[in-house]
Amino acid sequence: MFEAAELGHKVSKEEYAQEEPKLREALLKAQYALLAAPKFPVIVIIGGVDGAGKGETVNLLNEWMDPRHIITCAFGDPSDEEAERPHMWRFWRALPPKGRIGILFGSWYTAPIVDRVLKRSGPSEFLRDIDDVKHFERMLVAEGAMILKFWFHLSKSAQKQRLDALEKDPRTRWRVTALDRERFKIYDRFRNISETALRETSTGEAPWIIVEGVDARYRSLLVGRTLLEGLQHRLAGTKPPLPAPAPLEPRIDKRNVLNSLDYTQKLTDKEYRAQLEKYQGRLALHSRKPKFRKRSLILVFEGQDAAGKGSTIRRITGALDARYYGITPVAAPTEEERAQPYLWRFWRHLPRLGRVTIFDRSWYGRVLVERVEKFAHEADWMRAYHEINQFEEEMVEHGAIVLKFWMAITKEEQLKRFRLREKTSFKAFKITEEDWRNRKKWDDYERAVCDMVERTSTEAAPWNLIPANDKLFARIQVLRTICEALDKNL
Amino acid sequence: MFEAAELGHKVSKEEYAQEEPKLREALLKAQYALLAAPKFPVIVIIGGVDGAGKGETVNLLNEWMDPRHIITCAFGDPSDEEAERPHMWRFWRALPPKGRIGILFGSWYTAPIVDRVLKRSGPSEFLRDIDDVKHFERMLVAEGAMILKFWFHLSKSAQKQRLDALEKDPRTRWRVTALDRERFKIYDRFRNISETALRETSTGEAPWIIVEGVDARYRSLLVGRTLLEGLQHRLAGTKPPLPAPAPLEPRIDKRNVLNSLDYTQKLTDKEYRAQLEKYQGRLALHSRKPKFRKRSLILVFEGQDAAGKGSTIRRITGALDARYYGITPVAAPTEEERAQPYLWRFWRHLPRLGRVTIFDRSWYGRVLVERVEKFAHEADWMRAYHEINQFEEEMVEHGAIVLKFWMAITKEEQLKRFRLREKTSFKAFKITEEDWRNRKKWDDYERAVCDMVERTSTEAAPWNLIPANDKLFARIQVLRTICEALDKNL
Numbered sequence: 001m002f003e004a005a006e007l008g009h010k011v012s013k014e015e016y017a018q019e020e021p022k023l024r025e026a027l028l029k030a031q032y033a034l035l036a037a038p039k040f041p042v043i044v045i046i047g048g049v050d051g052a053g054k055g056e057t058v059n060l061l062n063e064w065m066d067p068r069h070i071i072t073c074a075f076g077d078p079s080d081e082e083a084e085r086p087h088m089w090r091f092w093r094a095l096p097p098k099g100r101i102g103i104l105f106g107s108w109y110t111a112p113i114v115d116r117v118l119k120r121s122g123p124s125e126f127l128r129d130i131d132d133v134k135h136f137e138r139m140l141v142a143e144g145a146m147i148l149k150f151w152f153h154l155s156k157s158a159q160k161q162r163l164d165a166l167e168k169d170p171r172t173r174w175r176v177t178a179l180d181r182e183r184f185k186i187y188d189r190f191r192n193i194s195e196t197a198l199r200e201t202s203t204g205e206a207p208w209i210i211v212e213g214v215d216a217r218y219r220s221l222l223v224g225r226t227l228l229e230g231l232q233h234r235l236a237g238t239k240p241p242l243p244a245p246a247p248l249e250p251r252i253d254k255r256n257v258l259n260s261l262d263y264t265q266k267l268t269d270k271e272y273r274a275q276l277e278k279y280q281g282r283l284a285l286h287s288r289k290p291k292f293r294k295r296s297l298i299l300v301f302e303g304q305d306a307a308g309k310g311s312t313i314r315r316i317t318g319a320l321d322a323r324y325y326g327i328t329p330v331a332a333p334t335e336e337e338r339a340q341p342y343l344w345r346f347w348r349h350l351p352r353l354g355r356v357t358i359f360d361r362s363w364y365g366r367v368l369v370e371r372v373e374k375f376a377h378e379a380d381w382m383r384a385y386h387e388i389n390q391f392e393e394e395m396v397e398h399g400a401i402v403l404k405f406w407m408a409i410t411k412e413e414q415l416k417r418f419r420l421r422e423k424t425s426f427k428a429f430k431i432t433e434e435d436w437r438n439r440k441k442w443d444d445y446e447r448a449v450c451d452m453v454e455r456t457s458t459e460a461a462p463w464n465l466i467p468a469n470d471k472l473f474a475r476i477q478v479l480r481t482i483c484e485a486l487d488k489n490l
Numbered sequence: 491m492f493e494a495a496e497l498g499h500k501v502s503k504e505e506y507a508q509e510e511p512k513l514r515e516a517l518l519k520a521q522y523a524l525l526a527a528p529k530f531p532v533i534v535i536i537g538g539v540d541g542a543g544k545g546e547t548v549n550l551l552n553e554w555m556d557p558r559h560i561i562t563c564a565f566g567d568p569s570d571e572e573a574e575r576p577h578m579w580r581f582w583r584a585l586p587p588k589g590r591i592g593i594l595f596g597s598w599y600t601a602p603i604v605d606r607v608l609k610r611s612g613p614s615e616f617l618r619d620i621d622d623v624k625h626f627e628r629m630l631v632a633e634g635a636m637i638l639k640f641w642f643h644l645s646k647s648a649q650k651q652r653l654d655a656l657e658k659d660p661r662t663r664w665r666v667t668a669l670d671r672e673r674f675k676i677y678d679r680f681r682n683i684s685e686t687a688l689r690e691t692s693t694g695e696a697p698w699i700i701v702e703g704v705d706a707r708y709r710s711l712l713v714g715r716t717l718l719e720g721l722q723h724r725l726a727g728t729k730p731p732l733p734a735p736a737p738l739e740p741r742i743d744k745r746n747v748l749n750s751l752d753y754t755q756k757l758t759d760k761e762y763r764a765q766l767e768k769y770q771g772r773l774a775l776h777s778r779k780p781k782f783r784k785r786s787l788i789l790v791f792e793g794q795d796a797a798g799k800g801s802t803i804r805r806i807t808g809a810l811d812a813r814y815y816g817i818t819p820v821a822a823p824t825e826e827e828r829a830q831p832y833l834w835r836f837w838r839h840l841p842r843l844g845r846v847t848i849f850d851r852s853w854y855g856r857v858l859v860e861r862v863e864k865f866a867h868e869a870d871w872m873r874a875y876h877e878i879n880q881f882e883e884e885m886v887e888h889g890a891i892v893l894k895f896w897m898a899i900t901k902e903e904q905l906k907r908f909r910l911r912e913k914t915s916f917k918a919f920k921i922t923e924e925d926w927r928n929r930k931k932w933d934d935y936e937r938a939v940c941d942m943v944e945r946t947s948t949e950a951a952p953w954n955l956i957p958a959n960d961k962l963f964a965r966i967q968v969l970r971t972i973c974e975a976l977d978k979n980l
Contacts, residue, residue, distance in 0.1 A: 038829065084842040086888040092837040097829030124614035131621045132880075139877055142870070143831035339528065339587030341633035347582040352574040380632070387629055390622075398576040 001195050003463075004454045005212035006155040007255050009222075016217040023224045024064045030231040031065045031101065038099020040144045040234065044227065045107045048152030049190070050180065051162050052213025057152070057223050058105050064224065071096045075106035087111070088136065098144070108133050109197060116193050117186060126193070130200050137206045146234050147206035150223055151198060152213040156187050192459055199389055199458055204382030209249045210454065218252055225250045256450045258408055261467040272472040279479035280319035286486040287320055293354040295489065296400045299482070300362045303407030304445070305435045306417040308471045312407065313358055315475045316482065325356035330365060342366060342384075343391055353399065363388055364404075367452050372444045385455040392461040401489050402461040405478055406449065407468040411442055491685050493953075494944045495702035496645040497745050499712075506707040513714045514554045520721040521555045521591065528589020530634045530724065534717065535597045538642030539680070540670065541652050542703025547642070547713050548595050554714065561586045565596035577601070578626065588634070598623050599687060606683045607676060616683070620690045627696045636724050637696035640713055641688060642703040646677050682949055689879055689948055694872030699739045700944065708742055715740045746940045751957040753900055762962040769969035770809035776976040777810055783844040785979065786890045789972070790852045793897030794935070795925045796907040798961045802897065803848055805965045806972065815846035820855060832856060832874075833881055843889065853878055854894075857942050862934045875945040882951040891979050892951040895968055896939065897958040901932055 011019075034042065044061070046054050062070055073094040082090040088108065096102030112129035115121040121129065137147060154162065163180060166172040183190070202208040209226050211219045226249045267275070286292065299316070301309045317325060328349045337345040343363060351357040366384040370376040376384075392402050409417075418439070421431040438445070457463040464481050468474035501509075524532065534551070536544050552560055563584040572580040578598065586592030602619035605611040611619065627637060644652065653670060656662040673680070692698040699716050701709045716739045757765070776782065789806070791799045807815060818839045827835040833853060841847040856874040860866040866874075882892050899907075908929070911921040928935070947953040954971050958964035 041829075081842070084844075085840050086884040086890075088884060089837060089840060092834055095830060095834065097826065099829070122614065124612065124618050128614050128617050128621070131618070135880065139833075139873075140831060142873060145831070336587065339531070339589070340585060341630060341635070343629075344582055344585065347579060350575050350579060352571070354574075383629075383632060390625065394576040394578060400576075 001198060001454060001457060002153050002155070002191070002210060003257050003457055004450060005153040005210040006158075007212070007257065007260050008214070009212045009218045009253050009255055010215045011217040011221055011253055013217070016221065019221055023221065023228065027064050027224060027228050027231075028066065030228060030235065031069060033235050034101070034231065035069055035099050038097070040146055041096040041098050042101040042227075042231065043096065043140065043145055043147045044101060044103045045109070045147070045149040046103065046105045046152070047107060047109050047149070048194075048211070048213065049154050049159065050183065051159065052152035052154045052211070053216060053219050054105065054152050054213075056216065057150070057211075057220065058103055060220055061103060061223070061227070065101070069100055071100055071102045073102065073104055075104070075110065095140075108136065109201075113190075113193055113197050117190050127196075127200070130197050133197075134201050134203075137201065137203070141205040146230060148227060148230050149201075149206060149208045150211050150226075151194070151208050152211050152219070154213050156191075158214050159184060159187060195459055199455075200386075202455065203386060204379060207249075221252045222249065225252065251447075256446070257453050257465060258446055258449060261408055261465055263408075263410055263413075263467045263469040265467060265473050266470040267472040267476060269472070272476060275476045276315065276479070279476065279483050280315070282483045283316070283319040283479065283486070286483065286490055287324065287356065289490055291490045292486075294399060296351045296353050297356040297482075297486075298351065298395060298400050298402045299356070299358045300364070300402070300404040301358065301360050301407065302362060302364050302368065302405070303466075303468065304409055304414055305438055306414055306421065306430075307407035307409045307468050308474055309360060309407050311471065312405075312475050312478050313360060315479060316358065320356060324354065325358065326351065327358045327360060330359060330361040343387060346391070350395065351400075363391065364452060364456075367456075368445065368448050371448050372441055385452075388456055389458055389461075392456075392458070396460040401485055403482060403485055404457075404461060404463050405481075406453070406463055406465045407474060408465055409468050411439075413469045414439065491688060491944060491947060492643050492645070492681070492700060493747050493947055494940060495643040495700040496648075497702070497747065497750050498704065499702045499708045499743050499745055500705045501707040501711055501743055503707070506711065509711055513711065513718065517554050517714060517718050517721075518556065520718060520725065521559060523725050524591070524721065525559055525589050528587070530636055531586040531588050532591040532721065533586065533630065533635055533637045534591060534593045535599070535637070535639040536593065536595045536642070537597060537599050537639070538684075538701070538703065539644050539649065540673065541649065542642035542644045542701070543706060543709050544595065544642050544703075546706065547640070547701075547710065548593055550710055551593060551713070551717070555591070559590055561590055561592045563592065563594055565594070565600065585630075598626065599691075603680075603683055603687050607680050616686075617690070620687050623687075624691050624693070627691065627693070631695040636720060638717060638720050639691075639696060639698045640701050640716075641684070641698050642701050642709070644703050646681075648704050649674060649677060685949055689945075690876075692945065693876060694869060697739075711742045712739065715742065741937075746936070747943050747955060748898055748936055748939060751898055751955055753898075753903075753957045753959040755957055755963050756960040757962040757966060759962070762966060765966045766805065766969070769966065769973050770805070772973045773806070773809040773969065773976070776973065776980055777814065777846065779980055781980045782976075784889060786841045786843050787846040787972075787976075788841065788885060788890050788892045789846070789848045790854070790892070790894040791848065791850050791897065792852060792854050792858065792895070793956075793958065794899055794904055795928055796904055796911070796920075797897035797899045797958050798964055799850055799897050801961065802895075802965045802968050803850060805969060806848065810846060814844065815848065816841065817848045817850060820849060820851040833877060836881070840885065841890075853881065854942060854946075857946075858935065858938050861938050862931055875942075878946055879948055879951075882946075882948070886950040891975055893972060893975055894947075894951060894953050895971070896943070896953055896955045897964060898955055899958050901929075903959045904929065 034040075046058055048054055058072060058074075062072060071094070075090065075094075078087075078090060091104075091108050094102065094104060112121070112126060112133065115129070116123075116126040140147060163176055163184060166176045198208045198210075209222070211222055213219055229250055287297075301313060303309050313327065317327065326349070330345075333342075333345055346359070346363045349357060349359075363384075366376060366388070367381050371381045395402050418431055418435060421427040453463050453465070464478075466474050466477050466481075524530075536548055538544055548562060548564075552562060561584070565580065565584075568577075568580060581594075581598050584592065584594060602611070602616060602623065605619070606613075606616040630637060653666055653674060656666045688698045688700075699712070701712055703709055719740055777787075791803060793799050803817065807817065816839070820836075823832075823835055836849070836853045839847060839849075853874075856866060856878070857871050861871045885892050908921055908925065911917040943953050943955070954968075956964050956967050956971075
């Protein structure tokens with residue numbers, strides 16, 4: 001989930017100077033429109049790691065808008081008044097009424113996450129706490145609230161750099177406490193637990209927006225514009241009890257998980273042949289291990305048209321025993337499949353233990369082609385992110401190893417391949433009018449892929465983004481990823 | 491939750507003979523309408539205790555409708571095919587497609603409940619399992635499914651009678667196995683755990699219908715008519731993604747939790763005075779115990795107009811230290827309260843530890859007056875049952891003792907009291923036009939009370955139904971209930 005917030009997003013001084021006044025004015029205008037016709041409350045939750053700009057952002061929002069109509073609450077240890085009542089009492093107290101914006105600095109997420117990080121709660125209790133949060137927010141949404149949740153993130157190295165920099169400067173050294181260093185030690189644990197909490201509670205109506213906290217200008221614009229778009233969307237939009245999903249967060253700079261890949265990586269023919277032999281051998285061995293009889297392997301392939309999914313899959317199956325694998329190509333659903341919930345057609349193909357299933361395209365069609373082509377309603381593909389995460393979690397819990405590959409090529413490379421296909425008689429069948437049509441929607445698909453990675457790349461089933469401009473490099477990369485996952489799991 | 495299914499519901503042979511053919515015909519017609527325009531699947535879940543007619547009802551539904559278009563699945567131990575896949579796989583396999591009715595005999599509820607009863611799972615794991623079920627059903631509903639869940643119930647004594655009767659008859663003795671007797675021993679545990687599961691998963695869109703299993707004619711008509719009304723409602727109704735809540739189950743006989751009370755119970759003045767002194771003394775002592783400093787007491791009073799709530803409350807406060815109790819009379823919400831989620835105005839009045847709060851009318855207004863007078867949308871009061879249960883659970887978890895009283899009088903008694911109030915000058919202020927208006931809706935209110943008791947009388951916070959035709963009897967009954975709860979808890 002945090003991939004997109006570790007890319008080094010940045011906004012220049014000039015751009016910020018140009019954007020900020022417009023944003024402030026629009027925010028103020030939206031705030032007054034909300035106040036003039038108080039139809040719903042706005043709840044803004046600020047969470048995340050230390051040093052990522054949470055406090056600064058809270059201050060900024062109060063500066064940008066009219067602070068008299070913002071209710072800002074920071075939650076530390078409960079007061080005695082609060083401790084003597086059920087733990088949600090303090091949050092009920094802090095809810096903004098209709099027409100107001102409430103900023104909750106710290107929230108009902110703090111205790112469940114911290115309790116789990118410090119092992120005061122077990123894994124089931126933690127998930128139970130998170131479910132309570134989910135029900136609470138669902139109630140708020142049903143009562144009409146607009147909820148936006150911002151998670152301020154720093155990568156491990158960015159966090160380390162920050163602490164080191166503070167410590168080096170004698171004027172700021174005092175700001176790094178023993179507690180900071182203590183917390184840094186459990187960075188990974190905190191990250192994993194937060195990820196679960198965020199993933200479980202990022203719904204269409206109350207989404208999490210992950211904010212990369214390094215660059216102050218970037219994070220300020222991201223939070224400001226998301227809030228603005230949310231407000232405008234809701235002020236213009238349908239009324240409860242069925243609020244439209246919140247809009248997805250705006251893109252602030254051009255950087256994303258796809259265009260940050262290094263597409264220049266290459267292998268020579270000779271390197272390729274050597275490595276192919278090596279990894280295919282390892283894969284063959286792994287799949288024949290007795291331990292594999294208690295597991296299964298599920299491989300998901302997605303990617304732009306002509307990115308080389310098919311040829312990569314063939315390099316995998318080349319190493320496997322045909323009795324133990326199956327390839328499930330996914331196209332438009334059949335009539336029988338359309339009469340069932342959309343995940344049904346994938347459930348039916350899940351492998352038994354000891355088997356491998358390769359999905360050539362997959363359940364992600366819901367949030368890719370069905371979203372872009374508007375085959376699915378917004379509410380339906382928005383809820384799909386969560387349902388998909390749940391689905392994959394069930395596989396993993398039952399012993400499956402789930403690996404997801406996005407085969408990524410650049411727009412130029414795709415054009416080259418399309419042209420080549422048209423020219424090569426035995427490849428011409430692989431290029432259709434539809435491919436050209438899809439290509440025209442390149443940007444929409446790119447956006448959909450970035451959202452998909454942000455919302456469905458989980459600890460249990462992460463996305464592997466494979467730069468595939470060089471086919472040889474891509475194939476080896478995929479094979480290596482599979483082998484390493486098997487090394488780890490078997 | 492099971493109160494209404496322990497009343498000895500019965501349908502006579504004659505009535506059944508008259509109703510059954512009509513019901514069959516209508517069911518068949520609805521089934522064919524569904525089939526002709528297959529817009530949604532119907533999922534019927536059959537669960538509950540043994541011997542309550544589950545199997546018979548499944549057979550009957552297949553007999554009443556066209557079995558070729560019904561998909562009946564019974565779930566025993568998983569096959570090896572099933573065991574080698576995530577545990578939900580077998581249920582995905584069994585889902586009916588659009589246009590069909592699927593009857594699931596045993597379901598995704600069985601494993602969570604049985605695992606918890608046999609202590610194979612802990613309390614948090616159990617709740618987590620139940621939450622997974624909830625998400626799964628929510629997905630099915632979002633995908634368009636209509637879900638009806640029937641829970642076949644036998645009271646402990648009815649279950650015992652059944653087993654004894656089978657054992658006494660040499661022709662049926664073989665049917666009572668050691669397992670049956672074993673299960674009977676854990677009846678209470680099974681009941682409590684099932685109650686939690688049902689309460690957590692009885693939603694507006696996928697409600698549980700509790701079926702008293704003793705009388706075969708009653709239970710058959712109840713299931714048949716509920717299914718019929720659900721089908722008709724949905725066939726005529728709005729389409730996904732926002733299905734209307736399922737209709738509440740029909741009433742098959744005249745018996746309900748209110749008219750089954752014994753209203754003839756009385757106390758003489760002398761008895762009353764003696765007992766009042768006794769219980770007020772006990773209450774006073776309890777409330778001054780050091781242990782009470784770590785608890786709180788929340789009393790909820792609801793009842794028909796003129797049922798004697800006020801005078802009963804005065805008998806309670808008479809025993810308490812004024813510094814430590816508060817009375818919260820609940821009327822129409824203020825402007826400030828209307829700008830917040832509806833439970834907000836009750837949260838703000840929750841007592842600190844060591845205190846008593848008495849609610850004279852309460853959050854139940856949502857499912858009583860707001861429902862009957864249509865101040866709240868159906869979807870809003872339907873979700874309120876669950877939110878209220880959650881709310882009370884949070885109080886109890888934090889140490890509150892929550893006692894809810896429904897002061898029940900008969901329609902005749904109310905008329906007598908209204909007339910008396912009109913005649914007595916110092917009581918005339920207590921009777922208004924509104925009281926007479928409410929009285930005209932007696933049956934609607936009765937229905938709302940019965941649904942409320944069925945859906946919100948929980949292990950943690952049960953409803954106490956107090957026959958209050960005799961005021962003296964009612965007051966003592968309430969005081970005694972409070973004292974006994976404090977005996978148990980302090």
